[in-house]
Amino acid sequence: MNSNSDETNEWLAVIGRSLAFLCLAHADLRDKELATQGKFLESLGLSRKEAAALLGTSYASLTELIRQASKKKGGKRAGAKKKG
Numbered sequence: 001m002n003s004n005s006d007e008t009n010e011w012l013a014v015i016g017r018s019l020a021f022l023c024l025a026h027a028d029l030r031d032k033e034l035a036t037q038g039k040f041l042e043s044l045g046l047s048r049k050e051a052a053a054l055l056g057t058s059y060a061s062l063t064e065l066i067r068q069a070s071k072k073k074g075g076k077r078a079g080a081k082k083k084g
Contacts, residue, residue, distance in 0.1 A: 016045075016046075017046070017050065017054055020041055020044045020045075020046055020054065021054055023040075023044060024037060024040060024041060027040065033065070033069065034055055034057060034061075034062060034065050035062070035065040035066045035068070035069035036069070037051075037055055038051045038052065038055060038062045038065065038066055039066060039069075041054060041055070048062060048063060
């Protein structure tokens with residue numbers, strides 16, 4: 001591959017992450033929970049790993065926070081419902 005192309009791709013990634021961070025700040029989500037911020041960044045096209053790095057946390061931690069947040073909001077439950 002062309003080294004100029006590699007350098008361009010690296011800069012495009014930096015610019016993309018910077019714009020995602022600015023969108024996060026502009027959407028007034030910087031004061032929200034990490035799970036909310038992470039989901040927003042994922043909706044912008046960042047991977048969860050990239051979102052976690054941008055938020056200063058680990059992939060595993062962000063995944064767990066998102067899982068807990070969806071559980072709080074009545075997300076899908078494991079197992080079958082009991083008949084009552």
